[in-house]
Amino acid sequence: MTADSPLTEERSSSDFDDDFEPLDEEGAPELASDRYLDRELSWLAFNQRVLELGEDETVPVLERANFLAFFASNLDEFFMVRVAGLKRRIDTGLAVPTNVGRAPLDVLADISAKAHELQARHARAYQDGLKPALASAGIRVVSWDELGETERAHLRDYFARQIFPVLMPLAVDPAHPFPYISGLSLNLSVRVRNSRTGRQEFARVKVPQMLPRFVRVAPAESVVDARYITLEELIANHLGDLFPGMEIIEHHVFRVTRNEDVEIEEDETENLLQALERELLRRRFGPPIRLEVTDDMDEVTLGLLVRELDITEQEVYRLPAPLDLGGLFDLGRLDRPELRFPPHVPATAAQLQPGEGKIRPDVFAAVRRRDVLLHHPYESFATSVQAFLEQAAADPDVLAIKQTLYRTSGDSPIVEALIDAAEAGKQVLALVEIKARFDEQANISWARKLEKAGVHVVYGLVGLKTHCKLALVIRQEHGELAHYSHIGTGNYNPKTSRSYEDLGLLTADEQVGKDLTRLFNELSGYAIEKKFKRLLVAPLHLRKGLLKLIAGEIRAAEEGRPAGIRIKVNAMVDEAIIDGLYRASNAGVPVDVWVRGICSLKPGVPGLSENIRVRSILGRYLEHSRVFSFAGGGDPQVYIGSADMMHRNLDRRVEALVRLTDPGHLAEIASLFDLAMDAGTSSWHLGADGVWTRRSVDDSGHPLADLQNKLMHEIAGRSRTGKRR
Missing domain, CATH: 3.30.1840.10 (Polyphosphate kinase middle domain)
Known part of the structure; x- marks a missing residue:
């Protein structure tokens, strides 16, 4: 199988369990005990990057006001949840998880000192700037x-x-x-x-x-x-x-x-x-x-x-x-x-544009022809995911719709589509996560509204949050049942889809459809299904699967085959994953980590992580997609999905990653990483000391390229020409 060919073999996530081999530590030097950055201080460093945008005089003034407001609301939530959780555990004598080996009270004191510093700076940014x-x-x-x-x-x-x-x-x-x-x-x-x-x-x-x-x-x-x-x-x-x-x-x-x-x-x-x-x-x-x-x-x-x-x-x-x-x-x-920032109208994905003389596209026909990789908000959520579900609700050949809802918006057209489908007599299952933090009350209201319309509403598995972003449509076609699936990195929320950067895959692949059918059965019933062919699913298989992929890159490097790891997440905290990346670095595997928020990994440490680079990009859109790309010795393994590299995602949530197989999609992901990690792209660079340094101008003082602006122009251009990779 070559890098350009579609996937022809069936890979099962159960393979990542049944023949899982831990990273070979024999003969490898012991990893340093101080190899992690404190997660809470790293979060404060993320919010400092938001503050720096509010201080940036090149940013339009009302956008600066919004960034300062975001800093304030972010910090409120940090105190309400993270600091509160630490204090509660200290006060009740419970163990306080810390990956830096320091006393919890010392960690709390460091948090307080940094928070005082940042709040004072925030006030000056408003008063003086x-x-x-x-x-x-x-x-x-x-x-x-x-x-x-x-x-x-x-x-x-x-x-x-x-x-x-x-x-x-x-x-x-x-x-x-x-x-x-x-x-x-x-x-x-x-x-x-x-x-x-x-x-x-x-x-x-x-x-x-x-x-x-x-x-x-x-x-x-x-x-x-x-x-x-x-x-x-x-x-x-x-x-x-x-x-x-x-x-x-x-x-x-x-x-x-x-x-x-x-x-x-x-x-x-x-x-x-x-x-x-x-x-x-x-x-x-x-x-x-x-x-x-x-x-x-x-x-x-x-x-x-x-x-x-x-x-x-x-x-x-x-x-x-x-x-x-x-x-x-x-x-x-x-x-x-x-x-404000100049207005941007999301483009309709080239594959989903209406044919000549038509007002609306046939989403099913487009997806049957070829998988569609969506990139929001550069590409419209309304004319893709929303249109997919609305067409499914109205189509008499659609028999069933199954959907996860983690966070959605008021008067959501997604919820209305599910209600319309139920009222039209279709089987509709909505898995509503009512424990989504700070959206609990809204989700309770949605759940009751859906139930009244005849939708089968379930709340997932006891002890786990259902965080995966999945939709499955079952359609009668020529006497057979066809599966149409959407797996995304972001919520089914039309409002945030205009400001959150996310990826999503629309596919008619039967194997993906069968995987989602089994996963929905597990979430709504009592089935315990271990085998998924195109998915990696947490909490049972995802960490193990990623560690095996990392181990594969180490073997490829040792054998002289193409090796490389590129990961884009909101947070990189999980110690097992970080240690795997350290060992990959020591084996000579180049590792790129593109993280929006928390990062406990230390890059650039001799003998530990000199082959690891960490970048962060913040801007008009909230970087939210999660991507996992492995060179695979020349056979790239690329996944997108809902999981961050945190304990809660890997151990206490239902998460799902789907493997991309279309050569054009693989090239698109590679191009996205190339642009993000390029020295000519504006970003923050993480140093081994945990300090993030913003690089927004070159040595001559000229502004570096803005990744989001560049993607806006590139994707709008290909939408006009109807061409995609």
């Missing part, structure tokens, strides 16, 4: 003191009509205990003096989250030259209306982050839906793990908050106002297209 840049573009964020009487009069009227009625000042005194402070809410701490008794009191005012964070000062101002004031400052300058007859002594802004890491003790006898709903109620009342306060807060107020919230000094973050720069998303939505 973004805010002046916004002002130069006619978007001025002003304080109350900068306003004239006319503007103040307008805002007083706006406050009285739109804000005052929804505010709820809460006093703290012997008759009023300290109020519950909801996680991520913005609050005003107010100290007042009773004019009759002279007694000082404390009150809390919650800033309503459903109101605009930035209030337009004067609606008559042009959109290209407008002033805005933060909602909390507007409220702060009307506290007299909330506390009539009281003297306002101090007011400050604060914000609490709580532990929102949901843990469900799954019992096969209990209704999972009810257990999850009960746990979601508990989430709201998780213990505080971070307190952000404005840097002008007085010690009396701070002491009260620290005491009542049971917060340590390490968990207090003093920052200049405004807090919660996630609110910058509001400014990022302003109608100023000239201050």
Whole structure:
């Protein structure tokens, strides 16, 4: 079998178990004990890369606002989940997994120090960089003191009509205990003096989250030259209306982050839906793990908050106002297209374009002719995956549709297509993962809506999250049943498909269809199916399969045959995989790792990883696809799918990778890696010390190529010509 030929032999993932040979360690030098980078600090390094985009003056100003907002929301989730999980395990005496061999409390202290540093830098990026840049573009964020009487009069009227009625000042005194402070809410701490008794009191005012964070000062101002004031400052300058007859002594802004890491003790006898709903109620009342306060807060107020919230000094973050720069998303939505990235309309994949004189393509006919490799958002999700499922729902020859749903969007056309299919009498199975973090409530709602329409809804296997991205359509054709499959790297979410970079395969290959049939049976019933011909499936086979492929590259290098490993993932943490890559490097195998977020692997260490390069690319789109490419001694083995190299993906989730076999698709993946790893492409390079260095200009100061821009132009061009590799 040559590199250019389609796959002719049946490879089973069970082969990766039955004849699995561990990497040969005999005679190999022992790997260094300090060979891993700390995963939590690596995550903070990822968020620092997001921050660097917010600081970049070459990025359009409203996109910079969005990047600073993403940094803030990312960090919120990091505290709510990762830091909260570490603290909970430390507090309860549970073992804390760490791959760096250091005490958990030391790790927590390092996280705190780095987080303090990054939050201070984030605040400076707004105050010294973004805010002046916004002002130069006619978007001025002003304080109350900068306003004239006319503007103040307008805002007083706006406050009285739109804000005052929804505010709820809460006093703290012997008759009023300290109020519950909801996680991520913005609050005003107010100290007042009773004019009759002279007694000082404390009150809390919650800033309503459903109101605009930035209030337009004067609606008559042009959109290209407008002033805005933060909602909390507007409220702060009307506290007299909330506390009539009281003297306002101090007011400050604060914000609490709580532990929102949901843990469900799954019992096969209990209704999972009810257990999850009960746990979601508990989430709201998780213990505080971070307190952000404005840097002008007085010690009396701070002491009260620290005491009542049971917060340590390490968990207090003093920052200049405004807090919660996630609110910058509001400014990022302003109608100023000239201050954003140029618009990009996803192209319809060349193979899925309608024939001459037709309005819509026949997706089934196109896929029968040849497998279709999709690359979103450069290629349209709506005219490919969505069209595939909508055509299946409407086609009278389609007998069944089976689909996994991990995260989807409001009013999802994917869900509507499944409902339409069920109502048309087709057999429809939806495997809804209701434990998808922070989408639990939405997925519960989808599950119930699907059930009411007659869709068979299941929630996967006890103890595992179903993270694989799979759709299977069974169609009657000429008296036989044909299988049409989609295996992707991203969620069935039309909204995020416009901003997440993902790959997907549409295929009529019967073996893939049979593999998916068996996998869906395992997920919805009691079947235990070990053999898959074109898939690698976690948790049983995926890590073993990848380790065997790595071992194959080591043997190829030792035998003088073509060898090389290229991996693109969101996270590279799993120690077994990393050690396999280290041993491959020591055997002379060139290894390229393209990672968006966490990376615990140390590249470029003599005697350990001198043949490994690690790159990261961030930009207007979120790099999200997962690709595993092995030279195979001249017979490339290339997989795409849903799995990152993390313990949770390989051990506690159902994940699936599918092997690509079309020579054109293999060439396309090779070209993608060539571009990402090219010295002329803008990217971050990871050093052996764990430091990421951005390389966006060449030695002459000229900008390096932007991978995403280049792909936009290349894919749009081939769509116009109707040609693909």
